[in-house]
Amino acid sequence: MTVLCHxxxxxxxxxxxxxxxxxxxxxxxxFADDPGRLAALxxxxxxxxxxxxxxxxxxxxxELLTALAQECGLVESRDRMFAGAPINTSEGRAAMHWxxxxxxDGGLLRDRxxxxxxxxxxxxxxxxxxxxxxxxxxxxxxxEITDIVNIGIGGSHLGPEVVVNALEDWRxxxxxxxxxxxxxxxxxxxxxxxxxxxxxxxxxASKSFTTAETxxxxxxxxxxxxxxxxxxxxxxxxxxxxxxxxxxxxxxxAFGIRRTxxxxxxxxxxxxxxxxxxxxxxxxxxxxxxxALLAGAHAMxxxxxxxxxxxxxxxxxxxxxxxxRNFHGFGSRCIAPYSHGLRRLTAYLQxxxxxxxxxxxxxxxxxxxxxTSAVVWxxxxxxxxxxxxxxxxxxxxxxxxxxxxxxxxxxxxxxHQHSLLINAVAQAQxxxxxxxxxxxxxxxxxxRPSNFLLLQQLDPASLGALIALYEHRVFxxxxxxxxxxxxxxxxxxxxxxxxxxxxxxxxxxxxxxxASTAGLMRRLIAADLP
Ligand code: F6P
Numbered sequence: 001m002t003v004l005c006h007x008x009x010x011x012x013x014x015x016x017x018x019x020x021x022x023x024x025x026x027x028x029x030x031f032a033d034d035p036g037r038l039a040a041l042x043x044x045x046x047x048x049x050x051x052x053x054x055x056x057x058x059x060x061x062x063e064l065l066t067a068l069a070q071e072c073g074l075v076e077s078r079d080r081m082f083a084g085a086p087i088n089t090s091e092g093r094a095a096m097h098w099x100x101x102x103x104x105d106g107g108l109l110r111d112r113x114x115x116x117x118x119x120x121x122x123x124x125x126x127x128x129x130x131x132x133x134x135x136x137x138x139x140x141x142x143x144e145i146t147d148i149v150n151i152g153i154g155g156s157h158l159g160p161e162v163v164v165n166a167l168e169d170w171r172x173x174x175x176x177x178x179x180x181x182x183x184x185x186x187x188x189x190x191x192x193x194x195x196x197x198x199x200x201x202x203x204x205a206s207k208s209f210t211t212a213e214t215x216x217x218x219x220x221x222x223x224x225x226x227x228x229x230x231x232x233x234x235x236x237x238x239x240x241x242x243x244x245x246x247x248x249x250x251x252x253x254a255f256g257i258r259r260t261x262x263x264x265x266x267x268x269x270x271x272x273x274x275x276x277x278x279x280x281x282x283x284x285x286x287x288x289x290x291x292a293l294l295a296g297a298h299a300m301x302x303x304x305x306x307x308x309x310x311x312x313x314x315x316x317x318x319x320x321x322x323x324x325r326n327f328h329g330f331g332s333r334c335i336a337p338y339s340h341g342l343r344r345l346t347a348y349l350q351x352x353x354x355x356x357x358x359x360x361x362x363x364x365x366x367x368x369x370x371x372t373s374a375v376v377w378x379x380x381x382x383x384x385x386x387x388x389x390x391x392x393x394x395x396x397x398x399x400x401x402x403x404x405x406x407x408x409x410x411x412x413x414x415x416h417q418h419s420l421l422i423n424a425v426a427q428a429q430x431x432x433x434x435x436x437x438x439x440x441x442x443x444x445x446x447x448r449p450s451n452f453l454l455l456q457q458l459d460p461a462s463l464g465a466l467i468a469l470y471e472h473r474v475f476x477x478x479x480x481x482x483x484x485x486x487x488x489x490x491x492x493x494x495x496x497x498x499x500x501x502x503x504x505x506x507x508x509x510x511x512x513x514x515a516s517t518a519g520l521m522r523r524l525i526a527a528d529l530p
Contacts, residue, residue, distance in 0.1 A: 002362075003072055005480050006326075006369050010068035017064055018327045025056050026447050027432050034058070045313035046299035047465035051452040054432045055320060055400075056328070065319035066309045068480065074315070077479040082109075082305055084118040088268070088486035089363050095486045096264075097271035097471065098301045100125055101294035101464070108302035121264070128276060132261050133290060135243075136282035139201060140172055147195040150280045151188075151217045152205030153181040154355075156245070158348040159273025159467070160205070160280045163293065166341040166463050169410045171284045180221075183213040188220055197230040202242045205277050207269045209244070209251035212495065218255065232256075245276040268486045270351050271471060289460040296464030304472045314469055317451070318476025324400050324449070325477075326370050334392060335378035337404040338424040341458050345404070346378040349470060355488050356474045362482035372481050378402075382423045393430060393444045401450040403428055404466070408457040428452055 005011055031037050031053070041053035041062075069075075081087055084094045099118065102109065104126045114122070139145055150160060161179045164171070171177075178191040202225070204218045222238065230236050244252030244260040247267075252260045261276035273281065274294060282290040304314050324330040335346045357373035378384065381403070392399055405424045409417030427450075434446020453469075455462040478485030501517075504510060505525060510518035 001364065002482050004362075004366070004369065005068065005072050005482065008068060008071040010064055010071045014061075014064045014068060014323070014327055017061065021058075022056060022061065022327075025058070027054055027056060027449065028446065030058065043311055043313060043316070045307075045465075045469065046303050047296055047455060047462040048300075048313065048469055049454040050313055050317070051454070052316065052320065054428055055449040055451070056447070057320070057323065061323065062310060062316070062319075065323060066315075068322070069309055069315060069319060069476070072480045072482070074309070074476060074479050078305065078475070081475065082112075082301075084115060084121070084266075087363075087484070088266075089484055090487045090489065091265075093486070094266040095268060095271070096121065096266045097268065097274060098298075098468075100129075100267065100274035101297040101301065101468070103295075103298065107295075107298050109305060112305070121266070124264075128261065128263065132276055132279055133282055133287035135259075135261070136279060136290070137287055139283045140175075140286060143174060144199055145201050146174065147176050147178065147200045148203065148280055148283055149178045149180060149191055149195065149200055149221065150203045150205055151180045151214055151221060152203075152245075152277070153211060153213050154351055155269030155272050156205035156207060156211075156214065156277055157181040158344065158351055159270070160278060162342070162344045162348045162467075163273060163278075163281045163463060164284045165344055166339075166458055167281070167285050167289065167460060168341060169458075170289050170460060172286065175283065177280060177284060180217055181213065183216055185220070188217050192221070192224050197225045197228050197241065198236045200225075200241060201283075203245055203279055204242060204252070204255070204257060205245040205279075207247050207263070207267070207272060207277070209246045209248035209255070212498070222256070243279070245279055270355055271486075273467070285460060292460035293464040296461030296466075297468035298464075299461070300465040300468035300472065304468075314472030315476050317469070318473040318480070320451070321374065321473070321477050322480050325372075325374050328398070329371070330374065330398055330400060331371075332375035332377060332397075332399050334384075334388075334399050334401045335376060335404070336381045336384055336401055336424075336427070337378075338381040338420050339404065339406060339458060340380060342404060343380045346376065348467075350376050352470060353474050355491070356485035357478045357481065357483055358490070359483050363484040364482070366482075368481050368483065370481065372483065373477075381427065382420065385423065385427060389427065392448060393434075398448060401428070401431060401448070403450055403452045404455070405452070406455045406458050406462075410457055424452075 038053045040059050042051040081095055082098060084096055086092055086094050088095050099122055102122060157179055164177050180188045180191055202221050206214045230241060232238060238256060239258045242257045244257040246252050246260060247263055247265055249260050249262050261279060263275040267275050304312060309315050335349055337345050353376050354373050359372055360368055362368050392401060403424050405421055431448035431450055432446055434444040435442060436446060475485055501521060505521060
């Protein structure tokens with residue numbers, strides 16, 4: 001039996017610390033009181049510098065949170081994940097996404113012992129990776145292929161989409177990338193209206209190869225392909241224009257796709273961009289840059305495994321999330337990437353965090369007595385400043401903000417990058433200092449916390465490190481709450497009910513269905529809407 005976080009001595013000490021020292025803590029005053037505040041509350045991790053000093057914490061808060069991590073067995077949980085133990089208990093699986101970015105010789109973690117099955121899995125990872133990168137290079141060398149259409153949803157969509165967008169400066173200019181996820185036919189239809197079968201490669205990405213949206217989109221794409229000059233065999237054959245990325249190789253073959261890149265059930269969907277699901281990324285940026293993405297993530301893995309808890313960035317960020325969620329009661333966190341390249345990061349993080357930790361029972365089936373995943377939301381800056389930032393500055397709710405910025409703007413150095421960075425820093429400052437001397441309408445309370453994550457530039461290695469940082473941070477909060485962060489049974493309910501409603505509609509049977517649902521269904525299928 002693992003310990004319940006709220007029953008630990010550290011939790012009680014944190015409650016007292018909050019009540020007696022921190023409930024009224026003012027960040028600006030914190031800087032005045034402690035000249036060493038910035039140094040104590042900021043750190044460099046691989047590829048990512050983090051300034052955590054604009055938070056409602058003191059070094060004492062950090063000590064107590066670290067004690068909480070120790071009492072909750074975070075180190076043991078982390079080491080179990082990195083040993084390949086079946087920590088996804090409800091599905092009896094390991095969670096070894098970290099293995100996907102480990103070099104064949106163990107890289108920065110080569111001195112740690114590795115069990116034989118994990119060693120075998122690492123060899124399989126590299127065999128598949130080599131095959132995937134060879135395939136990617138082959139596709140990149142075919143100028144007649146101008147459009148890559150990724151059909152997938154959730155983890156089979158969001159990670160590749162974030163990375164392909166983010167690495168625009170590193171992408172091959174002669175290919176366009178399209179991501180189709182929604183079962184709303186407008187999305188697929190819009191893409192199909194702009195491509196031709198002979199110059200398009202479809203990637204059907206689905207870990208399970210059963211997800212309803214992806215299957216319907218893939219079937220429709222296939223039908224369109226055959227109706228517009230594509231063939232079953234011969235010129236412009238399906239075999240040359242469809243590739244499956246899945247753990248369910250048999251289902252892909254049954255669909256009629258001959259070329260499949262596989263991966264393993266120990267890769268969670270939302271942790272899968274490093275696997276065969278990353279093929280669109282590899283086609284976009286090529287083998288060398290894909291390997292750099294993996295190397296950046298591996299550097300963060302090694303940091304997570306080896307750095308002391310008090311200087312371990314995923315641990316510090318995860319514990320900060322616990323501090324705000326459970327002791328301050330803040331219900332959401334705003335993500336503000338000051339980067340057009342990271343415009344889809346928030347959507348990706350919503351799945352990563354909320355699908356992983358949006359749960360109310362722990363891994364042993366016991367109710368978690370405290371609040372779990374916050375709502376994660378946001379938009380890139382500076383756009384958000386002209387939309388919802390008003391509420392962040394003056395609304396009654398305190399919402400911690402996470403700024404993400406790059407020192408070097410790549411292609412767009414100069415005035416644009418300068419303005420972008422100045423705006424990010426100014427917003428963080430404004431949230432903290434407020435405008436307290438003013439009365440009434442202009443009053444801004446300040447003391448609004450924020451993290452500032454800074455990358456040198458948005459290159460493959462930095463991006464890999466940033467994403468791995470978020471993965472491990474989610475692991476940290478899940479481990480403190482005792483949650484299994486690697487299943488998602490809540491999603492199944494909606495899937496089952498959609499199936500049930502489709503069957504009922506066929507039969508016209510609305511017995512034992514609540515009046516609202518039955519009423520809506522009748523309205524949807526009625527020929528003559530009132
Ligand atoms: O949303 C539920 C979910 O199972 C996610 O966890 C997953 O990433 C997504 O659906 C897609 O699943 P698949 O890759 O099996 O199509």
